[in-house]
Amino acid sequence: MILPTILVISVVAFFPLFKTFYDSFYSFGLRPGIERRFVGLQNYFRLFEDTRFIMALKNTVFFTVISVSLETVLGVLIAIVVHQRFALRGVVRAAMLVPWAIPTAISSQMWRWMFHDQFGIMSRLWEKLGIIEPGTPILGTPGLAMWAIIFVDVWKTTPFMALLILAGLQVIPEDIYEAARIDGANTIQRFFRITLPLITPTIGVALIFRTLDALRVFDVVYIMTRGAVNTETLAVYNRHVLMDRAFTGAWFGYGSAISVFIFVLISIFAILYIKSLRLKLD
Amino acid sequence: MKKYFVLLLAVLLVGGLFAVKITMTSGGVGKELEVLKKQLEMFHQQYPDIEVEIIPMPDSSTERHDLYVTYFAAGETDPDVLMLDVIWPAEFAPFLEDLTADKDYFELGEFLPGTVMSVTVNGRIVAVPWFTDAGLLYYRKDLLEKYGYDHAPRTWDELVEMAKKISQAEGIHGFVWQGARYEGLVCDFLEYLWSFGGDVLDESGKVVIDSPEAVAALQFMVDLIYKHKVTPEGVTTYMEEDARRIFQNGEAVFMRNWPYAWSLVNSDESPIKGKVGVAPLPMGPGGRRAATLGGWVLGINKFSSPEEKEAAKKLIKFLTSYDQQLYKAINAGQNPTRKAVYKDPKLKEAAPFMVELLGVFINALPRPRVANYTEVSDVIQRYVHAALTRQTTPEDAIKNIAKELKFLLGQ
Numbered sequence: 248m249i250l251p252t253i254l255v256i257s258v259v260a261f262f263p264l265f266k267t268f269y270d271s272f273y274s275f276g277l278r279p280g281i282e283r284r285f286v287g288l289q290n291y292f293r294l295f296e297d298t299r300f301i302m303a304l305k306n307t308v309f310f311t312v313i314s315v316s317l318e319t320v321l322g323v324l325i326a327i328v329v330h331q332r333f334a335l336r337g338v339v340r341a342a343m344l345v346p347w348a349i350p351t352a353i354s355s356q357m358w359r360w361m362f363h364d365q366f367g368i369m370s371r372l373w374e375k376l377g378i379i380e381p382g383t384p385i386l387g388t389p390g391l392a393m394w395a396i397i398f399v400d401v402w403k404t405t406p407f408m409a410l411l412i413l414a415g416l417q418v419i420p421e422d423i424y425e426a427a428r429i430d431g432a433n434t435i436q437r438f439f440r441i442t443l444p445l446i447t448p449t450i451g452v453a454l455i456f457r458t459l460d461a462l463r464v465f466d467v468v469y470i471m472t473r474g475a476v477n478t479e480t481l482a483v484y485n486r487h488v489l490m491d492r493a494f495t496g497a498w499f500g501y502g503s504a505i506s507v508f509i510f511v512l513i514s515i516f517a518i519l520y521i522k523s524l525r526l527k528l529d
Numbered sequence: 530m531k532k533y534f535v536l537l538l539a540v541l542l543v544g545g546l547f548a549v550k551i552t553m554t555s556g557g558v559g560k561e562l563e564v565l566k567k568q569l570e571m572f573h574q575q576y577p578d579i580e581v582e583i584i585p586m587p588d589s590s591t592e593r594h595d596l597y598v599t600y601f602a603a604g605e606t607d608p609d610v611l612m613l614d615v616i617w618p619a620e621f622a623p624f625l626e627d628l629t630a631d632k633d634y635f636e637l638g639e640f641l642p643g644t645v646m647s648v649t650v651n652g653r654i655v656a657v658p659w660f661t662d663a664g665l666l667y668y669r670k671d672l673l674e675k676y677g678y679d680h681a682p683r684t685w686d687e688l689v690e691m692a693k694k695i696s697q698a699e700g701i702h703g704f705v706w707q708g709a710r711y712e713g714l715v716c717d718f719l720e721y722l723w724s725f726g727g728d729v730l731d732e733s734g735k736v737v738i739d740s741p742e743a744v745a746a747l748q749f750m751v752d753l754i755y756k757h758k759v760t761p762e763g764v765t766t767y768m769e770e771d772a773r774r775i776f777q778n779g780e781a782v783f784m785r786n787w788p789y790a791w792s793l794v795n796s797d798e799s800p801i802k803g804k805v806g807v808a809p810l811p812m813g814p815g816g817r818r819a820a821t822l823g824g825w826v827l828g829i830n831k832f833s834s835p836e837e838k839e840a841a842k843k844l845i846k847f848l849t850s851y852d853q854q855l856y857k858a859i860n861a862g863q864n865p866t867r868k869a870v871y872k873d874p875k876l877k878e879a880a881p882f883m884v885e886l887l888g889v890f891i892n893a894l895p896r897p898r899v900a901n902y903t904e905v906s907d908v909i910q911r912y913v914h915a916a917l918t919r920q921t922t923p924e925d926a927i928k929n930i931a932k933e934l935k936f937l938l939g940q
Contacts (some may be wrong), residue, residue, distance in 0.1 A: 384761075389920055
């Protein structure tokens, strides 16, 4: 069974990855007549002279740091709550997953309408709470738009985070807490001394999943703002270079370089997590 | 000669024995798909040996563009007949069958000149105009009358004055349009630019947008929002449907939109049914008025087989014929590209504004026809939107557009 597995993985994963790496060293376009030229690392050097790329990188990191932190904190809190015994616990756990189960393309569109300045319910709510002046278009205001996008991402993926962490909570044996209680540890001590250390590996895995997802965020941004008012992320910019410019000039190699950059960025984060949380992958 | 005759006979025989099956992409906005299916039934009756399969496409033009990029990059032999946005022929020309020799077969001399211009790339015809679009001004007839105006605004200043007075008195918005960062913003911006006397490129393709007229046009768009306050700030997030919903709910006096909105704002469930007028967009200070040319054209995939290409030509000729354009205009509300159809009494009855505003459709101006239009559009979108959201001034926005366009077009 190992051989077919390796074969399938190499066809569906390694081949496209290798091809993208390979393409990123060339200057070429998909329009017939554009000469394919080997340019070495030039595409990568150009990345850092491209102000739009730098902006997209900043936006992506900002989005990732804020949304993943919020999701982790909220995820832990929610996991602890639904870990308690209460009536209809099963129903609540299942219902929790609804935001995560709706395809992002659809929920983003739904949220786009809810943030609409004329008939959006979120716009009304934010006005009532005094966050915005009446009539402010949330998705058309620099600064606010990114927070709205983060809001939607947190709404969507916190349940996923909570569920993963819940699984971690469930494997902690009850007698450890009992022993701690006998030794006189209070709730806060029990949380920081027992719960947190024991669910750290789980949080680590969840963090990896979420961070990697957040670094290549595309659909929420593309549907809600199309990258307007400083919300353009790397993946949205990458789509523009690869699709809008596919036939217009020698951009495909450059676009591949952006893809590789995203891949490398994600790998760095993954390695950092694995090292710092001392996760064992096997 | 004899050789060709035998060959022709063979082709006819083979053609008769084996029916050709072709595929065609189509949008599904409003009644579009339903109408096309009926048209294809009629086509099949006329050409029983050609079978046509429809490949429905997403609603958004950008997503359709991405789909075609994938098809062409992979050298797909399907779809055979391609429904293309009027801005794509130059970009996709290397992948489209050259129809220059079939100019008379398709009777392109009978078409609106602007639409034929949009399918001509370096002197080559690469597609046939199917239906056309132009920016129009929708207004509330009843409200204008109530406040003593007997005509639609002729100039932008007049529009601002009417919009201010009526919107303040009625507690609604004055003027809604498309200001989100997407292709639609370019269409709207060009209308202001042209009517103020500016342009993006001149006849020879040189970048000429860096002009006081362009700055004034963009300043006017910004002023509509923040100075005259007739346009809600939210316009920076509106696409066609956002504007239409507000207008149709009776919450705006004026709207800039395409002809498709006409049948919707006059549908039975519309609160403003029968209260809407349509006029050409107002004139700028120099007395010019302009509408952006939109619409869709039909091209043939270069990678299709010769038999499929022949069948595709027949299908395109059929769909762009007088009768079918009339049928489509009446049933799907999409504007004909043949001049003669506008004189048909049946069209006048079904969509009077199409006939009354024929001048707008004839004079509609195409967006810059360069192979890297999508990049040109992206530059305009970014800076115009930045000006509308006050991240930059109109002067700087225009200067930056000019700078980036010159770089893109190698000037």
